Amino acid sequence: MLKIDNLHVRVGGREVLKGIDLKIEEGETFILFGPNGSGKTTLLMTLMGFSGYEVTQGTIHFRGQDITGMPTFERSRLGLAMSFQRPPTIYGLKTRHLVQMCARDRDVDIVHMARQVNFEPFLDRDINAGFSGGEIKRSELLQLMAQDPSLVLFDEPESGVDLENMKLIGGVVRKLLQGGIEPREDASMKELKAKVKTSGLIITHTGYILDYINADRGHVMYDGVLCCQARPRDILEHISKFGYKECVRCLN
Numbered sequence: 187m188l189k190i191d192n193l194h195v196r197v198g199g200r201e202v203l204k205g206i207d208l209k210i211e212e213g214e215t216f217i218l219f220g221p222n223g224s225g226k227t228t229l230l231m232t233l234m235g236f237s238g239y240e241v242t243q244g245t246i247h248f249r250g251q252d253i254t255g256m257p258t259f260e261r262s263r264l265g266l267a268m269s270f271q272r273p274p275t276i277y278g279l280k281t282r283h284l285v286q287m288c289a290r291d292r293d294v295d296i297v298h299m300a301r302q303v304n305f306e307p308f309l310d311r312d313i314n315a316g317f318s319g320g321e322i323k324r325s326e327l328l329q330l331m332a333q334d335p336s337l338v339l340f341d342e343p344e345s346g347v348d349l350e351n352m353k354l355i356g357g358v359v360r361k362l363l364q365g366g367i368e369p370r371e372d373a374s375m376k377e378l379k380a381k382v383k384t385s386g387l388i389i390t391h392t393g394y395i396l397d398y399i400n401a402d403r404g405h406v407m408y409d410g411v412l413c414c415q416a417r418p419r420d421i422l423e424h425i426s427k428f429g430y431k432e433c434v435r436c437l438n
């Protein structure tokens with residue numbers, strides 16, 4: 187599904203990613219931990235192809251295609267999507283219209299989808315304008331549900347979310363990864379069963395999202411390199427006990 191080889195990325199004149207190798211299989215969810223400023227968001231932004239993230243070495247393959255130099259909209263059409271930690275406010279663009287754009291030519295019922303994330307009352311508000319932390323996450327999820335990607339990148343799905351909203355968001359993230367989102371109320375069982383699982387790459391600091399999803403593998407990003415591959419729960423326990431200093435030891 188995704189194959190990253192020896193990826194080096196420069197941001198703002200500084201090398202932030204220093205040789206990333208990573209493979210994510212179809213239907214697999216991969217977890218990324220790491221201290222602030224280690225380069226996790228940079229990896230996600232580079233995978234989406236945003237400007238300002240200059241690949242100086244290495245390649246990114248997605249669904250068998252080399253996407254290293256591909257524009258963002260083409261990556262999105264290939265099935266790559268991202269939920270941002272701090273998405274921008276877009277005045278003059280209603281949430282309903284953005285969700286419709288995300289769906290492109292899929293037959294979706296936006297109101298039915300919005301109900302699944304408790305977001306119906308927000309459809310006619312400008313995108314992210316005055317939205318709370320939890321509302322921003324639900325808006326992001328609704329866009330992803332409409333888009334129906336094959337690989338979704340989540341940048342800290344828990345940030346700014348209270349515990350009650352976490353339950354809702356965690357449940358929808360699980361459904362999204364399992365391919366179980368109903369595009370319409372009348373979607374047939376056959377249609378739902380035909381949907382394959384979605385792959386995921388999730389950045390988390392707290393690990394709350396692990397209570398809702400199945401994730402077998404994780405890594406720590408430390409100063410632009412990946413280290414300490416293990417089960418996500420084990421990594422989290424280790425970081426809680428010893429901090430990230432053990433990761434430095436592992437790199438030497």
Ligand SMILES: Nc1ncnc2c1ncn2[C@@H]1O[C@H](COP(=O)(O)OP(=O)(O)OP(=O)(O)O)[C@@H](O)[C@H]1O
Nearest residue numbers: 197198202220221222223224225226227228229238
């Ligand atoms: N546009 C930019 N110009 C200059 N430096 C940048 C830019 N974007 C990111 N950086 C720097 O790159 C480094 C990695 O940032 P990044 O956002 O990828 O870290 P992160 O691991 O996601 O951190 P956090 O856990 O705090 O979200 C940081 O030192 C950051 O200041």
